[in-house]
Amino acid sequence: MAARILIDTAVIDREIGALRIVRDLSPAATQGRLLSVGRTARIAGQFPAAFHELDLALDALIDSTIAFLENARDTFIDVDEAGAAAFARLMEEVG
Numbered sequence: 777m778a779a780r781i782l783i784d785t786a787v788i789d790r791e792i793g794a795l796r797i798v799r800d801l802s803p804a805a806t807q808g809r810l811l812s813v814g815r816t817a818r819i820a821g822q823f824p825a826a827f828h829e830l831d832l833a834l835d836a837l838i839d840s841t842i843a844f845l846e847n848a849r850d851t852f853i854d855v856d857e858a859g860a861a862a863f864a865r866l867m868e869e870v871g
Contacts, residue, residue, distance in 0.1 A: 799838040
């Protein structure tokens with residue numbers, strides 16, 4: 777028995793939408809500075825920039841995942857349509 781892969785493009789579309797919501801709601805990092813002195817304050821002052829870089833990286837990852845899922849969905853649809861067309865031509869030839 778041949779294995780089948782069933783793809784529900786509605787699920788892919790729903791997950792793309794969820795990822796877009798997460799990306800759009802990601803917090804913008806504040807660029808404020810701590811006015812205290814000392815080593816701890818200097819280190820803590822680096823956190824906003826680090827969180828901003830992390831936020832940008834997460835946004836890029838989400839965008840890449842959305843693009844991948846959209847491409848995968850479109851490929852599944854194209855392959856399915858091509859397979860159906862090939863099968864229809866074959867049935868016309870034999871029948």
